[in-house]
Structure formats: structure tokens, C-alpha cells
Amino acid sequence: MVDKRLAYKETFDCVQCGYCLPACPTYQTMNKETHSPRGRINLVKMAAEGKISYDDLKEPIDMCLGCRACETACPTNVQYGSILESAKEVLRDETKRSKREQFIEHALFEKLLPHSSMLSIAKFGLFSYQRLPLQFVARKTGVLKAVLPKGMVAFESILPKAERSKEKKSNDEDAPPGTVKVAYFLGCLMDTMFSTINDQAIQLLRKAGVHVTVVKDQSCCGALQSHGGDFKTARQLAKKNIEAFENGSFDYIVSSIGGCGAMLVEYDHLLKDEPAWKERAERFAKKHADISIVLAQSELTYNHHVNHTAVYQPSCHMTHVQKNVDAPFELIAKVPGLNYVPMDKQDLCCGSAGIYNIVNYEASMDILDYKMPAVVSAKPDLIITTNPGCHLQMKMGVEREGLSHQIQVKHLVEVIAESCL
Amino acid sequence: MNENSNTTELVQRLRAKQLINESRILTSLSDRASYAYDASFGHHIPEVVIQPTATNEVSEIITLANELHVPIYPRGQGTSLSGGPIPVYGGVVLDFSQWDDRLEIYPDDMIAVVSPGVITSHIDEAAKAYSMMYPPDPSSMNVSTIGGNLAENAGGPRGLKYGVTKDYVLGLEIVTANGDIIRTGGQTVKNVTGYDLTKLIVGSEGTLAVITEATLKLVPRPKAHKTMLVLFDDLIDSGKAISAILREGITPSKLEIMDQASIKAVEAYQPTGLPIDVEALLLIEIDGHPLAIEEEAEEVQECCLKNGAREVQIAKSAEEASKFWQARKLVSPAIVQVKPTKISEDATVPRSKIPEMFRILKEIKDANNIDLVVFGHAGDGNLHPNIIADVRDEEEMKRVEKAVGEIFEAAIALGGTLSGEHGIGTMKAPFMEMELGTKGLALMKTVKESFDPNNILNPGKIFPEKGQKLVLRDG
């Protein structure tokens, strides 16, 4: 009777108090309960009971950012993430995906992102994506220009030039006793589009006296695949990473990407039903730390002034999933010359959310436009981010406000590097 | 719910008028199903959801509904704990949550004028900019709408000193069941012209008229606060201490109690360092002039110690104060860790009967073998016995239903009431006669019929159907 694939049991933890409504970006911009956490949980429950169809469920779930702000707001600890994932996985099997969705997935997952041998293919993918005019890709894949998502066209213009990333080397010598040893997680998009940030991150770690290993055979974290409901691939990728990072003894597995980190800390959850992997996944997940945590604990010297008035846009996945809130603030406070100004709606998702801004371009721009006035009224000349997706989205926001010449967007690592390197 | 052809006609005729944007007329199943519930029990899918943002829109909708005999269910943010906005007979849900464009403060008159969908806490925040305060503070104030607060006459911890929603309403704009737009009250504190319709509408749970605007009274914001945490080995002593404080002429702005079961639940969930061997904990906040409250704090401390308090802690900073309150905030999340379903009651008794009520609650808990914790607003006798259960356990839910009935009986026997602030809705309708008597209930029914002869405004609420019983199982 009840569809056991859906996280039905978890829906009962929701007491429908509505405390999550003000925290939900889509409830604010789409103006109906259907697009609120409480609404979505109710619909998942009803779908599990067969009271509504999967088609009825599809739009409300597709429109969810997965930002998980509702989990932080919830006084009764409802596991919204599990409920959402279960719905995505079931909908992927049970409903028809539109041509548009299929095209985007094809472009992203098969061209852009890896599925067998990881990082090199990812890079190749992005290269071809940037080099080929999109119309050409569209024609070639037989998809008419009409279905070419506006999002892809819009973002193409603000994508940084893909660089052939330098090969990142591990420390040559063994770590002297007593040093903190970390394994660095590169991330496929990051290492292609924002390769220099990874370079700087590793340099900063070394400068802080940390021993860094760049583990070979690491792969994409699987976050984008799981956003799309493709948990099969996500699980495969997770296993590859667990295997790759198990071989050394590290104090931390460090990443500089809010979204990937959130995926990595949930590997235990992702593999909870696979006894052979459960414990290994737990060990992996526990070891992960965002770069800000390691740097905040270390003795870096901040040599140079970074003269900016900055706001900070936290990555939702870092705040609500990794639960890393304080470390970035601690670092920001240490940078000389940096004038940090708080902004309204700081915790509100920017609307990037994995590939949400490409798949649901209009909805994502509504959220961005709801957010930007708060950014603008704080009058910054710099927006600090901790995730490449947010980074691009904030750049887009700045451009939409016509402020590209006034406001820069930088990753926290770049700001720290400016001061320390 | 069967398609009601009258509702279909209402929607058609409404569309023909081109008054309301199509995006605010929700007809898909997933949209309608999202307005089938509130924060209590029950699930009924409306036939249509309409989101008005102007009085003339409401008037048109209700005029049509009255003509076609279609039920109208006003809804704020659906945080009601008594089934208030649930469309038990289908029809139209009027969703007011999107109508929040007006929130004006008039500092010289010390009033605020608000649209029905304005969030409660936003009113107080706006008032703060002028060093004023909107005192009613239901715990749900960051989510609930002023329309919902007015309809439920919501109150909160500050009720003891400052009163509840009804004490802050000067005037209303309402739409009656025949679609007329009427203003009640005015903008002045004194007003005795005719019947006090304003107060009649407040607390009427959307059954007499629909509220489209309110004029609210503001008060000067107190300059300082002080919070105290007091531990009692004996629950009866805490009751005595409360009486002593009030007799001393001190009215705390908040006076909250937690029983041993709530303290234990909180400590098991997120240890805050509270002793779990005490029977009761009082959280007391006093506000006013900084010098005055220094003195009052000492008097409160003395009253507590004289009446058997084990320990009195006075917060030295705002941070420490919010740490004290954290314990109270954690009660709700803590208690649902054990089992997911929470039945929040708010039976209220005269202040002097609090210890007696606690004793009876313990008996009810033991006799029915249920999980029950008690916390709430001790200062005004508004207790919150919360039962923790699992809706999927049919047998347990039957015991819970029985216990809830017994809690109501006990409150009334002690001279109290079914509900201090959560309202009657569907949940408490079966117990109305018990409190009001046949004649009292009949008089209320007469009022309802004269306001709403076709019974289109929130039908199925407050007044019990024949033979209606409290059922918490299966929607």
C-alpha cells in the first residue's frame, strides 16, 4: 500500500508547525504553501499513501532548491533531506522527464561531468562545452534551439575561462610527527573552472604547516548527480572516493567547496543500507572538514591588507548540512583591512543550488532578485563566497543589478590568500 | 471530497469578473492538498484556494459564496492548534498569508494599521523602530498572521502583564457573510458607541466575519528586562511563590513553569545543566525602568526563597537571559524525540488552582498510561499539558483521546476553561457544552445564525455536530 521507497516514516516527524515557512526561499518567491517545506512533506506523505500521483508531486519537488534551510529552522529535527532525496529518486523512476531536462542532464552529466574516469573527463567536458558555440551543441545533439535552456546561455557569458589545471602535487616528504595531515579533495567543477582556488588552498595549508596529500584516483563527489535523483551514480562515486582516501592516514579530508563538502559528510547516510560500506562511509564522513575550519585553527600570518568592504554569502550546504557556520567568520575577522558588513537575508539561498539555476532558470532568478536588494543595500565592493555555484550565481546577481564594475566576487580562499601568500 | 458544482460555478463567475489574477486561484490537486491541514489534526482538501489581496476581492468572493452556499474557510499561515482553518466541508480556502502589504505605524497616535496577512512579529519589529511595542507574543509569532491571531485571540507569555490580542484591537475592517464591508470600532482607546462588535469578532475563529484590516494599539517599549530562573523541590511551593510575587504588587512580564518531565526531556535532548531532581522550574522576566527592576528582582528572589525555592539565579547579561529561555524553547523539540505526535492542550485554570491541576494531570497520566509533560504560562493559569504519542498506534491514540477529555473535565471542574489561547476549532467542539451549558451554547449559536444565516463562514467549527466526539486517529 504505502510506497516504501519514499521516506514515509520521516514525514511523521513533521508536526506541521510551519516554523520552516519563513526560512524557505521558494515559499517566499513562489507564494504558495505547495512550495514550502511543510507543503512538500505533506505531498510526499500523500504520494506514499497513494492519495496523489507522482506527477502531482513532481513540480513541487523539482522546484525545491535542496538548500536545507528548513532543517535548521525546524524545531523538531525533521530530516527533510532524506524526504527530499527519496522523492527525487522515486520521481526519476516514475515520471517522464521533459526533453529539456534530458538535454541538460545529457550536457552536464555525460559531457561535462565524469562517469568513468573522473577528473580528466570532467575537464575535457568543460573545455568542449566552452569552446563549442552552444547552438552548435544543440544542433549536434538534435535538440532545437528553442529548448536550449536560457540558463545555459545566460551563464555561459559569466563562466570563468576554463584553465588547464596544473597537476597538484602532494608534499614530497613524509609528514614529521605531530604535523596535521590532510588529504585534499579537489572537486571536478572546482578543479576545472576555479583551479587556481585549489592551488591557493593547498599553498595556504602548507604555509600553515599542514602536510597535504592530493590523493590519486579521487573522483567527483556525486552531489550534482544526487540533486538530479541519480543516486545510483552518486553511490558509485562515493565508493570510489572512500576507496581512494582510505589508503593513507589523514587527520582530515579537506575541501574548499560548500556543496561537495556537504555531499562528502553525508556519504554515511548515502550508503547506510549497504552493510559492506556503512562503516567505511562513516569513517570517511567524520574526517571531512571544510578548509575554513582547518585554516581557522592554524597559525597563519596575515601580512597584507585586503582593502575591501565585504559581505559574506554563506553556502547553504555548508551552513545547513555541514553545519559549519563560525569558521568563515573567524577567518574574515582576521584579515587586516577587510571591512566586513552584515547583510539582511544572509542565510537565504542565492538560488544557485547545484544545477537548479540552469534547470529552473526563471525560478532561480526570482530568488536571486529577491536576495540582491539586501546585498546592494549593504554597499559592499566585494562578495565573499565558499562555493563555486554560489560564486557564479552572485556574479550573475551583480551583473543583473548592473554593478559588475563596482562589486567583485571572490572565494574566501582567494581573500585569505591575498593576505597570507 | 466530491466536486461541488456550486464551487465550480463560483470559480467560473469569479474568473468572469477578471478581478483576481489567475495565479492566485489555485485549483491543481497538489496546490489544494497543501491547504488541507493546520498544525493540529485533520486533513480535508478544499475545492479551490483563493489568495485575496484586497477587500473588494474578498467581498466579491463572499457575495458569490453566500449566493451559492459554498463554504468559506479563512486561513492565515495554518499554525492553528485546533483545526481552525481546515476546510472540513471542502469549498474555498481563503488564503490571507499573501496579503501583507500594509503595515503602518502612527507614532503620535500609538497605533498600527495592518493587512490581515502581516506576520505577528513584524508588527512588533516595526513598532520597535519608534521605541514602542506590540505586546501579544504567541510562541508562533514569527510565522502566524495577525488575522489568525485576531480570529483566535492569541496570547503568549507576556499575557500576564500585558493581556492578549483582544486587548490591543481598536478597530477592524470586516467582510460579513453577505459580502458587506464594515468598519467596527475606531482609532481611539475609548469608544462606547453601540455594541462592541470588534471584541465579538476577535476570537470568533472566522465563523462570524472575515477580517481584512486591523487597527492595533501600541505601548511604550519597556527600557529594561531582567530574567530569573528559579528551582523548586516541591511543585506546590512554586505555586505559593507565584501568589506571593503577585501579592507583592509585582507583575512579571513573563512567568513560565516547566515540570520535572519537561526538564528531564530537555536535559536528555540537549543538556543545559539543569538539575533533573527538582519538581518545578520557574522562568520569570520583569521589565520596566532599570532602577525599578533592580529592586523588584530582589523582592522576587525573596518571595521565592521564603516559599521554598531551592535556588534563584538572576541573569547578569542578555546572553545569560537567552540561555535561561533556551531551556523553555527546547521543550517542544525535546519531547518529540521519543514519539512523533504531539497533542498540545491549553486548558486554563484560576491561578490558585495550578498545583491542584498539576496533581490531577499526574493522575490522568498514570491512569491512562500516557506520556504527558506540563509547561506553560503559570502566571495566568494557562498551562500546556502536552501529550506525546504516535498517531500510527491506534490503541495508544484511544487512550490519548480519553485523557484529553479528562483534562478538559478537570479544568472546568476547577473553574477554568477548555482553551486559554489555542481556540476551539474542530478539536474542542465536542466539549463546548460541557463548559457553556445548553443555554450558553444556544445563545452563541443564535449569534452565529444572525451573522451568517447560510452557515458559509468556517462551517464545522466551534459548534459540535450531533454526537461529535474527539477523534485524533486517521485524519
Ligand SMILES: Cc1cc2nc3c(=O)[nH]c(=O)nc-3n(C[C@H](O)[C@H](O)[C@H](O)COP(=O)(O)OP(=O)(O)OC[C@H]3O[C@@H](n4cnc5c(N)ncnc54)[C@H](O)[C@@H]3O)c2cc1C
Ligand atoms: C508551535 C506553535 C506554538 C504556538 N503557540 C501559541 C501561543 O503561544 N499562543 C497562542 O495563542 N497560539 C499559539 N499557537 C497557535 C497559533 O499559532 C495561533 O492560533 C495563531 O493565531 C494562528 O495564526 P495563523 O495565521 O496560523 O492562522 P490559521 O491557523 O491559519 O487560522 C486560525 C484561525 O483563524 C481564522 N482566520 C485566519 N485568518 C483570518 C482572517 N483574516 N479573518 C477571519 N478569520 C481568519 C481561521 O479560519 C482559523 O479559524 C501556536 C501554534 C504552534 C504551531
Ligand code: SF4
Ligand atoms: S530545501 Fe530549501 S527550498 Fe527546499 S523546502 Fe527546504 S528551505 Fe525550501
Ligand code: SF4
Ligand atoms: S518546522 Fe519542521 S515540524 Fe514544523 S512544519 Fe516545518 S518541517 Fe514540519
